[in-house]
Amino acid sequence: xxxxxxxxxxxxxxxxxxxxxxxxxxxxxxxxxxxxxxxxxxxxxxxxxxxxxxxxxxxxxxxxxxxxxxxxxxxxxxxxxxxxxxxxxxxxxxxxxxxxxxxxxxxxxxxxxxxxxxxxxxxxxxxxxxxxxxxxxxxxxxxxxxxxxxxxxxxxxxxxxxxxxxxxxxxxxxxxxxxxxxxxxxxxxxxxxxxxxxxxxxxxxxxxxxxxxxxxxxxxxxxxxxxxxxxxxxxxxxxxxxxxxxxxxxxxxxxxxxxxxxxxxxxxxxxxxxxxxxxxxxxxxxxxxxxxxxxxxxxxxxxxxxxxxxxxxxxxxxxxxxxxxxxxxxxxxxxxxxxxxxxxxxxxxxxxxxxxxxxxxxxxxxxxxxxxxxxxxxxxxxxxxxxxxxxxxxxxxxxxxxxxxxxxxxxxxxxxxxxxxxxxx
Amino acid sequence: xxxxxxxxxxxxxxxxxxxxxxxxxxxxxxxxxxxxxxxxxxxxxxxxxxxxxxxxxxxxxxxxxxxxxxxxxxxxxxxxxxxxxxxxxxxxxxxxxxxxxxxxxxxxxxxxxxxxxxxxxxxxxxxxxxxxxxxxxxxxxxxxxxxxxxxxxxxxxxxxxxxxxxxxxxxxxxxxxxxxxxxxxxxxxxxxxxxxxxxxxxxxxxxxxxxxxxxxxxxxxxxxxxxxxxxxxxxxxxxxxxxxxxxxxxxxxxxxxxxxxxxxxxxxxxxxxxxxxxxxxxxxxxxxxxxxxxxxxxxxxxxxxxxxxxxxxxxxxxxxxxxxxxxxxxxxxxxxxxxxxxxxxxxxxxxxxxxxxxxxxxxxxxxxxxxxxxxxxxxxxxxxxxxxxxxxxxxxxxxxxxxxxxxxxxxxxxxxxx
Numbered sequence: 001x002x003x004x005x006x007x008x009x010x011x012x013x014x015x016x017x018x019x020x021x022x023x024x025x026x027x028x029x030x031x032x033x034x035x036x037x038x039x040x041x042x043x044x045x046x047x048x049x050x051x052x053x054x055x056x057x058x059x060x061x062x063x064x065x066x067x068x069x070x071x072x073x074x075x076x077x078x079x080x081x082x083x084x085x086x087x088x089x090x091x092x093x094x095x096x097x098x099x100x101x102x103x104x105x106x107x108x109x110x111x112x113x114x115x116x117x118x119x120x121x122x123x124x125x126x127x128x129x130x131x132x133x134x135x136x137x138x139x140x141x142x143x144x145x146x147x148x149x150x151x152x153x154x155x156x157x158x159x160x161x162x163x164x165x166x167x168x169x170x171x172x173x174x175x176x177x178x179x180x181x182x183x184x185x186x187x188x189x190x191x192x193x194x195x196x197x198x199x200x201x202x203x204x205x206x207x208x209x210x211x212x213x214x215x216x217x218x219x220x221x222x223x224x225x226x227x228x229x230x231x232x233x234x235x236x237x238x239x240x241x242x243x244x245x246x247x248x249x250x251x252x253x254x255x256x257x258x259x260x261x262x263x264x265x266x267x268x269x270x271x272x273x274x275x276x277x278x279x280x281x282x283x284x285x286x287x288x289x290x291x292x293x294x295x296x297x298x299x300x301x302x303x304x305x306x307x308x309x310x311x312x313x314x315x316x317x318x319x320x321x322x323x324x325x326x327x328x329x330x331x332x333x334x335x336x337x338x339x340x341x342x343x344x345x346x347x348x349x350x351x352x353x354x355x356x357x358x359x360x361x362x363x364x365x366x367x368x369x370x371x372x373x374x375x376x377x378x379x380x381x382x383x384x385x386x387x388x389x390x391x392x393x394x395x396x397x398x399x400x401x402x403x404x405x406x407x408x409x410x411x412x413x414x415x416x417x418x419x420x421x422x423x424x425x
Numbered sequence: 426x427x428x429x430x431x432x433x434x435x436x437x438x439x440x441x442x443x444x445x446x447x448x449x450x451x452x453x454x455x456x457x458x459x460x461x462x463x464x465x466x467x468x469x470x471x472x473x474x475x476x477x478x479x480x481x482x483x484x485x486x487x488x489x490x491x492x493x494x495x496x497x498x499x500x501x502x503x504x505x506x507x508x509x510x511x512x513x514x515x516x517x518x519x520x521x522x523x524x525x526x527x528x529x530x531x532x533x534x535x536x537x538x539x540x541x542x543x544x545x546x547x548x549x550x551x552x553x554x555x556x557x558x559x560x561x562x563x564x565x566x567x568x569x570x571x572x573x574x575x576x577x578x579x580x581x582x583x584x585x586x587x588x589x590x591x592x593x594x595x596x597x598x599x600x601x602x603x604x605x606x607x608x609x610x611x612x613x614x615x616x617x618x619x620x621x622x623x624x625x626x627x628x629x630x631x632x633x634x635x636x637x638x639x640x641x642x643x644x645x646x647x648x649x650x651x652x653x654x655x656x657x658x659x660x661x662x663x664x665x666x667x668x669x670x671x672x673x674x675x676x677x678x679x680x681x682x683x684x685x686x687x688x689x690x691x692x693x694x695x696x697x698x699x700x701x702x703x704x705x706x707x708x709x710x711x712x713x714x715x716x717x718x719x720x721x722x723x724x725x726x727x728x729x730x731x732x733x734x735x736x737x738x739x740x741x742x743x744x745x746x747x748x749x750x751x752x753x754x755x756x757x758x759x760x761x762x763x764x765x766x767x768x769x770x771x772x773x774x775x776x777x778x779x780x781x782x783x784x785x786x787x788x789x790x791x792x793x794x795x796x797x798x799x800x801x802x803x804x805x806x807x808x809x810x811x812x813x814x815x816x817x818x819x820x821x822x823x824x825x826x827x828x829x830x831x832x833x834x835x836x837x838x839x840x841x842x843x
Contacts, residue, residue: 063698063763066691067588073770074692183472250655277686278693284682286471288479288710291696291703293468298696298703305693344468351478 036200041105041116041176043097045339050093053296053338057088060297071311075304082318083304084297086327093339096332103147105176108200110193113185114178117169118144119201122151124163128230128420129203131167131194132405135212135236136346137303139175140168141332142211142406149413161424162417164207169197171213173345175336180345186352187213191220195228207420209233211405213349219361231366231392233419235404235412237379239369239387240269240358249273261380269358269377275307282350292343299343300334309374310402324407360387368393368419370412374401393419442605446510446521446581448502450758455498458701458757462493465702476714480706488709489702492750498758501546501751508552512581513605515598518590519583521545522574524606527556529568533635533843534608535835536599537573537824540617540641541765542708544580545573546752547616547825554832566843567836569612574602576618578764580755585764591771592618596625600633612839613637614831616822618768624780636785636811636842638835640823642798644788644806645674645777654678654775666799673796674777683711687769697762704762705753712749716793716820744826779806787812787838789831793820812838 062081066073107114118140121127130150132143149156150164170177172185172193194217198206207230210218215236222229240248244262247255248270254263282289292299305311317327337343355361358377367388371379373396381394395415400408467486471478508523523545526532535555537548554561555569575582577590577598599622603611612635615623620641627634645653649667652660653674663671687694697704756762774780777796786807790797797815804810814837816823816830824831 061699061760063692063695063760064584065586067585067767073767074690074694077692077695080695179469180472181470275689277682277689281682281686284680285479285710285714287468287481288683288706289703290468290480290482290485290706291700294466294700294703295696298694298699301693301695305690341466341468348472348478 035109038106038108038200041107043100043105043176045093045097049339053335054088056296057084060084060295062297071308071315075301075311075315079304079315079318080297080301083300083327083331086318087296087300087331087335091328091331091335093335096328096335100141100144103144107176108197110196110200111189112182113172113180113193115169115172115193115197116140116176117167117197118147119167120147120151121165122163124153124160126161126424127151127163127165128424129165129167129198129201129206130416131169131198131206131208133169133194133208133210133214133217134171134174135210135214136174136349137306137333137337138212138403138406139333139336140170141175141336142403143168145409146405146413146416149409150416153417156413158413158417162421164416165203167198167201167203169194171346171349173348174342175340179342180348183352185349187216187220187349187355188224191217191224195221195225198228204228205230207231207233207423209416211235212402216355216357216361219363220355222363222365222367223361226365229365231368231420231423232363233368233370233393233416235370235372235415236358236375236402237367237369237371237384237387238356238358238361238363239379239383240265240360240377241383241386242356242359245269245356245359259380259382261378262382265377265380265383268375272307272376278302278305279350282347283353284351286344286347286351289344289347292347293341296334296338299338300331302343303334303337304330306402307376313374313401313407314403325403329406363388364390366390366392366423368415369395370404370415370419371396372400372402372404372408373397374399375404376402392422443511443513446512448505448510448581450498450502454758458754459493461701462489465489465700467702480710480713484709485702485706488705488746488750491746492701492705492754496747496750496754498754500747501549501754504549505545510581513602514583515601515605516594517587518577518585518598520574520577520598520602521581522572522602523552525552525556525571525573527568527570529558529565531566531843532556532568532570533839534603534606534611535569535571536603536611536613536623537571538599538613538615538619538622539573539576539579540615540619541579541768542712542752542756543617543619543822543825544752544755545575546748546755547822548573549825550828551824551832551835554828555835558836561832563832563836567840569835570608572603572606572608572611574599576765576768578767579761580759584761585767588771590768592621592768592774593625595768596622596629599623599626600630603633609633610635612835612842614824614835615639616641616824621774621776621780624782625774627784627786628781631784634784636787636839637782638787638789638812638838640789640791640831640834641777641794641821642786642788642803642806643777643780643782644798644802645670645779645796646802646805647775647778650674650775650778664799664801666797667801670796670799670802677715677795680715681711683707684769687766688772689770691763691766691770694763694766697756698760701753701757704757705750707762708753708756709749712822715795716822744822748825782807783809785809785811785842787834788814789823789834789838790815791819791821791823791827792816793818795821811841814838
């Protein structure tokens, strides 16, 4: 080695040392700041990922047709074939990506995990901040249709005083949020993280809305932080009296003394409990579903079946029906699960959960309930009043199901406007 | 292979109904499997350090490596083809079966019924000792003619395209098959679903059955069975042995979510046909979690790298990586992940209750079985109990894992009935 080289090397080394010291200082400084840093985020799936997905769909190794002519063994194979053909040949993720990127996305670390969220402020004065929280097998995508009507009501049949500032987070392990590497991310912890998120965005008091897991989470947020919550809206209320819920879970005949509405709800939830074995499976063996990470069609088949009514409402577009979700809607959500490889991380929430889905959690803040007919159960007003002593709004809808915001966004928007009108000053 | 008796039985049945069959998976299928294994997209690691969330990522990654690079399907294919294989259509579905006749004059026919996810492979190791006892420590008088069918929707049997193939209909198909082979009186042995089908067969056609052996006997009194499935506290008045069985059952019912899921949505598991690693994880999980807990180290322990190394070393014979992959690979090539699940959807029988068997019955009780059948219940459920033995080791797949013990049970248990 020449002297010059030695010098160069030592200089180089010296620079490196200095550099890493410097970096060290900066990153230390950042660590303190990084805990609350908010980083802009853009949805950008690599071209190679798109090609790989297409290749895998085309190479799908198919199962035989079910032995029935209905949904009773799961999503019919005809539907899955339709879906796969459309997915591989017509579906355009880039369009979806562009639409998603019309809104500002961010990442921020909360409790050790990156939380992804969309944040859109209204231009209207006195807009109320609201956090919209999704569930399984949904994602932030199921709530995106609400952003424009909620933040810009005048352009969507509303009044300036109907405006909201909208925050839509992805749950840990879902979409573009980070995947927890340790245990403990149950609905309680997610609820805490969401309150932290809203505070970090500068909202001292805010509204929270939820469906599916989101419903459980907003109930818990209200119980944990009643002083921060102006009110909540839920379309899957935790409102079934505990003993009645227990009896439905056990498959017992309906208890006596129920009103017709209560009886109807009881029958619905009894059917639900008989059709959510996927939930018990994910609750006990999430990691065993590893095939969902490897097979796009396997993933789609699994995600299309939440409960019998939802399965019908989600899959009808592949039978050519126009009402509700489009093929693109359905595949936006499935593709998101695929590209983010989140089938297992999302399933793990069931493993983590210890909360009861449908029984009252002790919410005392103002509550608005939209009772959709095709929800897992249509909450009777009587149960809603008992579960939520401060019930400020209750409406029984004529149409809409478990994914109402996704499937009936106009009705849903109107529900949110009506729900919280009385809270505005 | 010369099988004169087999030809004779075909004549006695119906020649056109029984077609010889050979297992020949094309090389292109083997290549495609390897390609898919190597292209696997894995999920992230579990958030725990044990099997409580299911098959661990490191296990499945090791399995993938071994499966793609070391495993040799042709070995088990050759083994399968060392016996005469046949297809025969029963009730509209092709039933695949191995029919291995003994050369001994006084051999008695026996039907071996497998379960999920066992397949015929779980009984493969006991064929030779059963047909040729003198080469395997037995006497001529211990010989059996072996009939080993694949369940409809399993292995090389056809896949039902209509509903109705529940254990009752399968039991009738077994009787039809034995009759077609010319066997009027025969023995039965069953594991898992196989145990349920042979109970049902013996109850329905007692005149055809010489005796039945089960290692998953249906003996739990109805009310107790019901209580265990709902997680109720232990009923009063049980003996210590019964109480232990009750607790085992209650625990089992809390750990068979896969069974409930298959019963409710078999079609939703389409991914099992498309992803070999997804299939492997799904099949391996109940085997390891329910019956062979030592398999946590299954594909992780360097000592086990030799393909034929016996795993699950707490059991004296055990299973090898090849054993496990033989079954998984059979499922893969025959695309039977979903069709095999459908029996759960079809079934209306309680798993462990008495089915009304009156024929002579032999019961082997393995400690790792879903529950250890107490003698008291066994005597009630099988009024003609000719043999009852508690084994020291072994679990749910004894003829796969501890073939010696099952061979001994079949020889000893049935000796007085010949």
